[in-house]
Amino acid sequence: xxSERARLDDQELKRxxxxxxxxxxxxxxxxxxVDSILSRAxxxxxxxxxxxxxxxxYVQSGKTTSITALMAAAHESGYKIIIGLVATNDILLxxxxxxxxxxxxxSKDGSDVWSTAVQDMGWPSEEQLIRSLEVRQKTTLIMVLKxxxxxxxxxxxxxxxxxxxxxxxxxxxxxxxVGLNINVKKGTQSGTNKSIVNLRKKLHAHLYIGYTATPYxxxxxxxxxxxxxxxxxxxxxxxxxxxxxKFFVEQGDLTFRDIGAETLKKTPLKVPPNLEQALATYLVxxxxxxxxxxxxxxxxxxxxxxxxxxxxxxDGYKTLLQNQLQTWHNDFKDFxxxxxxPKVFENSYKDLINTGVNKPVEKNFIxxxxxxxxxxxxxxLNQTTSKNIPNVLWKSARLHIxxxxxxxxxxxxxxxxTVTYMSRKESAQIDxxxxxxxxxxxxxxxxxxxxxxxxxxxxxxxxTVTTEEDLREQLYAWIQSGRNFKDWSRxxxxxxxxxSKATRDSxxxxxxxxxxxxxxxxxxxxxxxxxxxYNENLIQKIGLESAPKxxxxxxxxxxxxxxxxxxxxxxxxxxxxxVTQSQxxxxxxxxxxxxxxxxxxxxxxxxxxxxFKAILISEESSGEKxxxxxxxxxxxLKDSSQIMQGRNAGYPGDSKLFTEDTNVxxxxxxxxxxxxxxAPERQLYFxxxxxxxxxxxxxRGGN
Numbered sequence: 001x002x003s004e005r006a007r008l009d010d011q012e013l014k015r016x017x018x019x020x021x022x023x024x025x026x027x028x029x030x031x032x033x034v035d036s037i038l039s040r041a042x043x044x045x046x047x048x049x050x051x052x053x054x055x056x057x058y059v060q061s062g063k064t065t066s067i068t069a070l071m072a073a074a075h076e077s078g079y080k081i082i083i084g085l086v087a088t089n090d091i092l093l094x095x096x097x098x099x100x101x102x103x104x105x106x107s108k109d110g111s112d113v114w115s116t117a118v119q120d121m122g123w124p125s126e127e128q129l130i131r132s133l134e135v136r137q138k139t140t141l142i143m144v145l146k147x148x149x150x151x152x153x154x155x156x157x158x159x160x161x162x163x164x165x166x167x168x169x170x171x172x173x174x175x176x177x178v179g180l181n182i183n184v185k186k187g188t189q190s191g192t193n194k195s196i197v198n199l200r201k202k203l204h205a206h207l208y209i210g211y212t213a214t215p216y217x218x219x220x221x222x223x224x225x226x227x228x229x230x231x232x233x234x235x236x237x238x239x240x241x242x243x244x245x246k247f248f249v250e251q252g253d254l255t256f257r258d259i260g261a262e263t264l265k266k267t268p269l270k271v272p273p274n275l276e277q278a279l280a281t282y283l284v285x286x287x288x289x290x291x292x293x294x295x296x297x298x299x300x301x302x303x304x305x306x307x308x309x310x311x312x313x314x315d316g317y318k319t320l321l322q323n324q325l326q327t328w329h330n331d332f333k334d335f336x337x338x339x340x341x342p343k344v345f346e347n348s349y350k351d352l353i354n355t356g357v358n359k360p361v362e363k364n365f366i367x368x369x370x371x372x373x374x375x376x377x378x379x380x381l382n383q384t385t386s387k388n389i390p391n392v393l394w395k396s397a398r399l400h401i402x403x404x405x406x407x408x409x410x411x412x413x414x415x416x417x418t419v420t421y422m423s424r425k426e427s428a429q430i431d432x433x434x435x436x437x438x439x440x441x442x443x444x445x446x447x448x449x450x451x452x453x454x455x456x457x458x459x460x461x462x463x464t465v466t467t468e469e470d471l472r473e474q475l476y477a478w479i480q481s482g483r484n485f486k487d488w489s490r491x492x493x494x495x496x497x498x499x500s501k502a503t504r505d506s507x508x509x510x511x512x513x514x515x516x517x518x519x520x521x522x523x524x525x526x527x528x529x530x531x532x533x534y535n536e537n538l539i540q541k542i543g544l545e546s547a548p549k550x551x552x553x554x555x556x557x558x559x560x561x562x563x564x565x566x567x568x569x570x571x572x573x574x575x576x577x578x579v580t581q582s583q584x585x586x587x588x589x590x591x592x593x594x595x596x597x598x599x600x601x602x603x604x605x606x607x608x609x610x611x612f613k614a615i616l617i618s619e620e621s622s623g624e625k626x627x628x629x630x631x632x633x634x635x636x637l638k639d640s641s642q643i644m645q646g647r648n649a650g651y652p653g654d655s656k657l658f659t660e661d662t663n664v665x666x667x668x669x670x671x672x673x674x675x676x677x678x679a680p681e682r683q684l685y686f687x688x689x690x691x692x693x694x695x696x697x698x699x700r701g702g703n
Contacts (some may be wrong), residue, residue, distance in 0.1 A: 004072040004104075005031065005112065011103045012065070022239060029236045030066055034073045040231045041207040045167055053209040054175065054218055054229035056475070058468075059434055060413060060441035061237040063211045066095055067171055070209065074169045075113070075139045079207075081168040083154060084143040085196075090120075090179050091381060092411045095119060096173060096389045106141075110508045119144040124692040126157055133161065140185050146178050151195035156201045168206035170199070172410050175210025175429060176217045180227060180507040183378040189463055193356050214376050214431035215471075216502035217493060220700050222488040222509055230486055232475055242443040244434075246464040247451060248458065254355050257281075257452045264355055267316025273346040275317075275421055278452040279303070279324065279401075280418040281348040285378070286399055287351060289418070291360035298445065300399040304438050307404040311382045318380050318403055325531060329373045335366055345369075358445040375399045377655045381408055417441070418448045426456040430467060430496055431459045431503050463497040466595045466695070470495045474591075483636040493582070494697030495595055501696050510701030515584075516592040517693035519655065521643055522584050524576050524636035525684040531575050535685055538573055539667060541564040542566060544616045552657050554650035560614050567612040567665060568593050574687065578634075588697060589689060593663075597694045610692075613658055618669035619682070621650060625671040625683065633678050636686070643668050653690070664690040 009027055016023050044051035051210040057063040061420060070273055071082050084100065087093035099119050106114050108122075115132035117123045117140070124132075132138045132474060144150035146575035172179060181193040189197070200208060210218065210229070217381075221228035229486075237243075240539050259274035271279070282303040289298050307317050328342075335341065338349060347362075353359060362366075380403035392400060394415050402414060404422065409432070420439045427433055437449055478488050494502055498515055528531065539545055549556040562570070568590045576584060596610065620626055626645070630638035637643060658664055666688040672679040 004075055006068075007105050008072045008103060010068060011105060026238045029238070030069045031073070031651045033066060033233055033235050034069045035231050037070060037209060038073060038077055038207070040233070041209075044230070045205040045207060048164070048204045050203060050206045050226075051209060052227060052230050054232045055206060055209055055211045055235055056215050056232055056457060056472075057213050057235040057435050058237050058241065059210060059213045060245050061213070061241050061466060062442075063213070063235070064099050064174070065103075065489075067211060068234055070171065071100065071141065071169070072104065074167075074207075077169050078137070079169045080133060080137075080159075080166040081163075081197075082142070083168065083170045084141070085170070085172045085179070086143050087411065088174060090145075093119060093143075095413065096411070098391070100143065102236075104141075105128070110673055112139075114138060115140045117142045119150060122373070125546050126160055126479065126681050127156060130161060133166075146174075148191045148193060148195040150283065151199055155195070155199045155202055158199070161596040163202055164204045166205075167651045170206065172196075172208065172210040174212055175227075176212045176503070177410060179322065179388070180212075180217055180221070182506040184225075184507060184509055185565070186504075193227075200226065214434050214503075216431050217504070217507050219489045219494075220502065220508045220511065222700065222702060228486060233474055234475060234479075234481065235467065238442065240442050240444065241439045241440075242321070242402070242446060244461060245467065246439065246446065247437075247439060247449075248462040249465055250475060251341075251446065252458070252462065253655050255446070255449050255451050256458055257450055258420075258455055258458070259452050261454055261456070261611045265553070267313050267320070270322050272423075274452055275305070275423070275701065276324070276344055277347065277454055278305075278419055278421040279321065280342075280344045281351065281450050281452075282401075283347040283369060283399075284345055284374050284658055285326075285352055285357070285450070287365055287372050288357050288360055288399070289448050290351075290368050290372070292358050293445065298416070300394055300400065300416045301418050301448075302402060302414055302416045303419045303421070304417055305401065305403045306405055306408060306420070306424050306436065307403070308424055308623070309553055313565050314380060314382055314403050314405065318378055321401065321403075323374055323379060330372075332370055332373065335370075336363070337366065338362060340367075343687065352448065356431075359375055372399055376401060377404065378434075379413070382402065382406070383545060408438060412438070414438045417443070418445070418450070420451045420453070422451070422453040422457060426454065426460050428499065428501050429503060430460065430464050430500050432459070434464050434468070436447070437461060460497065462641075463500065463694075466495060467496050470591060470593070470595055485631075489700040490702075491699070494693045495591060495697055497607055498694045498696045512699045512701045514697045516695045516697055517597070517691060519685075520589060520689045520691070521640045522574075522576060522579070522687040523639070523684055524579050524583065526575065526577055527633060527680045527682075527684065529682075531577075532682060532685070534575055538570060539616065539685075542570055544614055544667065547616070553652055555619065557618075558616040558658075562614050562665065563611040564593050564611055567614070567663070570614070570665065571689065573689075575658050589691065592691050592693050592695060595693075595695060597692055610663060612663040612665050614667070615657065615664045616667050616669065617654060626668070627671045627673050629673045631672050631676055637670075640688070643670075655690075661692050662690075663692055664688075666690075 041051040074082060086096040105118055117139040129140060133140050142154055172617045179192050179196050234598050287299045375397050376399040378401045381394050381402055417439060443449055461562050474492050496502055521624045544558055544560050547558040552557045571586045571589050628642045630642050644654040668686045
């Protein structure tokens with residue numbers, strides 16, 4: 001292991017609070033992904049070319065740890081210039097650049113390995129940078145905000161040196177934000193995007209790697225876009241990471257508290273009841289935690305309040321909270337028992353006990369609650385305060401309440417977070433909603449955690465769990481297949497909620513969207529004997545040919561129950577030639593089957609096992625074969641009306657044979673009218689499949 005890797009590991013070990021085995025596994029994962037990134041870029045860099053990569057992590061999963069490791073590994077692999085576009089605002093610049101410098105062991109006095117130029121933290125002259133690079137042969141590390149003036153400043157520096165002599169690494173944190181071309185549909189370039197493209201044009205052998213937990217925009221870029229990734233590295237979160245599945249699926253009813261539709265466009269006259277409950281839950285939970293847990297494991301806690309995007313409204317909330325805390329502080333001075341507390345505190349106490357928090361000694365709890373009220377620090381983090389408050393001083397108090405919106409939506413690490421209050425209206429964009437999920441992260445005390453938000457926000461964030469898990473599954477499969485990555489979004493794409501959209505419209509050219517719920521029809525059937533025999537064997541294999549007939553009005557059809565696994569296998573095994581993906585997409589049907597709809601009426605895991613009704617429809621009410629007229633050997637049946645029989649006085653219609661929420665595979669055995677040209681003598685099989693789903697598939701259009 002090289003010296004910079006060892007030095008970085010030593011720095012990380014000082015911050016580590018778990019066992020050695022845990023540390024060794026975590027670092028092995030980090031170095032494994034970093035080495036993979038560099039090895040996949042190596043062929044491009046060896047040819048003196050540029051390469052674009054995408055590192056896909058999770059929200060608040062430790063991407064900065066990976067970025068720092070990549071910088072160290074790149075240095076040891078001969079990259080002499082490393083550029084970090086590490087933030088989009090001042091708060092994040094202070095947080096991210098500060099962490100990277102600390103972990104690389106770069107002090108204010110400099111480094112024997114690195115020459116640094118960091119916006120707002122020390123920027124040497126161009127002459128000093130060039131001398132450090134060319135004479136002292138140090139690795140140059142430049143970190144700035146991701147905006148045109150700063151990027152152009154770096155370009156100006158690069159013009160002073162012969163970049164063909166150096167390998168260059170560019171790290172773009174939150175790569176789906178700011179740097180993409182928001183004018184792509186207009187055929188022009190937006191400012192920051194143009195600056196990034198021009199910067200790369202000045203380089204030869206270089207790797208441009210973007211980090212994000214929400215890669216939807218990047219993956220939908222057309223192949224000719226210079227920021228479209230050539231490869232994706234899927235990062236593994238550390239042990240103990242808590243994400244959307246834990247918060248909204250596995251423990252959704254324990255952590256979620258419904259505040260209805262409480263989005264307010266102006267500051268209320270008093271603290272809204274749900275916010276009062278959330279605040280009380282935070283204070284009570286913090287007091288219980290300080291009583292119950294080892295102090296070193298919970299040095300401080302925090303609460304996040306995201307009420308509205310307007311700064312004036314946020315300021316109003318801060319005033320309300322300050323007044324409320326002061327009122328409670330005055331009222332509680334003489335309290336000695338839980339029974340004296342206001343009802344809202346009693347409710348919070350009981351709620352936490354009911355979800356597994358141990359009862360503390362009453363006197364200790366009351367004393368600690370009073371202490372919590374004294375210790376509570378309120379931080380306003382928005383556009384108007386970011387210059388005055390560059391970062392939260394976490395160790396200055398044991399309780400922190402953070403109020404903000406966009407500044408807290410993306411990239412900002414909320415440490416010690418236990419309670420989130422988000423009354424802000426949900427967005428249709430899933431990348432935006434995922435980034436608002438600051439509750440995610442390494443949360444060792446889940447039983448103290450609560451998310452107070454609207455039903456709409458809960459629904460979207462629950463849906464993103466499926467989107468995120470399906471995305472990784474599909475990416476893994478594609479990467480393992482060895483196919484050209486730039487075809488992935490055109491052929492596979494995402495599954496997202498039917499009422500959601502993947503990203504902002506301004507950065508993607510053309511999208512193909514298809515709803516996955518409802519009926520799907522296979523109008524084509526091979527007429528050759530081997531294929532017909534093969535498909536008939538599939539029908540026999542699931543027991544449908546010999547299944548008992550069930551009455552549906554004046555018609556009788558054979559029916560069997562299938563598990564999701566058997567249904568998916570049947571669909572994937574069915575053979576048909578010369579159909580396009582838009583006409584028949586069994587792989588997408590399989591994805592839909594194993595990603596059940598989101599609903600509050602049935603647990604997520606129960607939906608996964610709902611299963612299918614498979615039905616063989618072959619006869620009319622008279623007992624005669626079903627016959628159809630509009631068919632050709634090349635295109636099949638004319639449309640779905642040639643498969644499905646409608647309702648009549650004695651029959652509910654093929655589409656209404658089961659309840660609305662039943663998944664169905666209908667196999668229609670049809671005789672083509674002998675008067676039709678080239679009509680086969682043998683009956684043909686056509687499929688109609690209904691899947692209950694509130695998902696849609698989004699893919700890149702064009703070539």
